[in-house]
Amino acid sequence: MSVRARRVKLLAILGILVGSGLALLAWSRTWYSATLVDGATSGSTTTLDVAGQSASPALSALALAGLALAGALTIAGPVIRVVLGLLAAVLGGCIVLAASLAIADPVAAVSSAVADATGVAGTGSTAELVAGVVASAWPAVAVAGGVVVVLAGLAVLVTARAWPTSRRYGGGVRVAAAAAAAPSSDRAVDAWDDLSRGDDPTEATEPAEATEPATADDEPDHAPDGPADGDERAGTTR
Structure with a gap:
């Protein structure tokens, strides 16, 4: 047709x-x-x-x-x-x-x-x-x-x-309508996906450091102090 x-x-x-x-x-x-x-x-x-x-x-x-x-x-x-x-x-x-x-x-x-x-x-x-x-x-x-x-x-x-229908009067209108109908959150996710695919080269070298898992050596220094403080309070009570 x-x-x-x-x-x-x-x-x-x-x-x-x-x-x-x-x-x-x-x-x-x-x-x-x-x-x-x-x-x-x-x-x-x-x-x-x-x-x-x-x-x-x-x-x-x-x-x-x-x-x-x-x-x-x-x-x-x-x-x-x-x-x-x-x-x-x-x-x-x-x-x-x-x-x-x-x-x-x-x-x-x-x-x-x-x-x-x-x-x-x-x-x-x-x-x-x-x-x-x-x-x-x-x-x-x-x-x-x-x-x-x-x-x-x-x-x-x-x-x-x-x-x-030419693109000027058909396709462009449909794309604009679809974009207007999409929620703002979806548009934000789409924009983030574009960045994740490498469209922004300044972001490409940083995710490796951000997602590096924490090791035992990186535990906070105050973590072992919890039981000691508890023992000292327990001794004082006794």
Whole structure:
């Protein structure tokens, strides 16, 4: 179960990374080739290449947020994973929406680039200058990336609680709880056992002298005086 949970975690995070990366890559490519009417440009060129930066400006911010979210998932605790999974699903939906709006209305998507090239402002005015628009495959790639992020976010929501808990959020808490539950006397005994195993080198050379058995020569000098005192008191009484 642990191996399967690790695999699901890896696939979910990888899905967010791949989907966000595809969206960011698509944003940097050419989405449309717009053909302008004669005299719309200052030169002889009548074809204008429009990149995703102009067709869908918000896509880069969404893709970068997805990459950051995937990084946060690698260190998040169980509760935060659920929140991040929900955010990933919403983020993927926003990527799909941003790319789909550009696909649904190509003329409006290229209007910003046409305005920069011709100096004509206004969506209606720039639309009159566009004779035709040819789309590339990159808008569809951006949509596919958003779908992958949505699916990965839903996978995080469903499986987040089954993911293996990192030492930061699992083992450390259990060790701290066990230490807090142990009586203070047990902790003192454990500390003394550590010293007895040689962790403190200053104590290693002294136990031999402390545990040396006493010999007959070491008996106190006053021990034999007991009977003599008793005999003297007995003689006095008699």
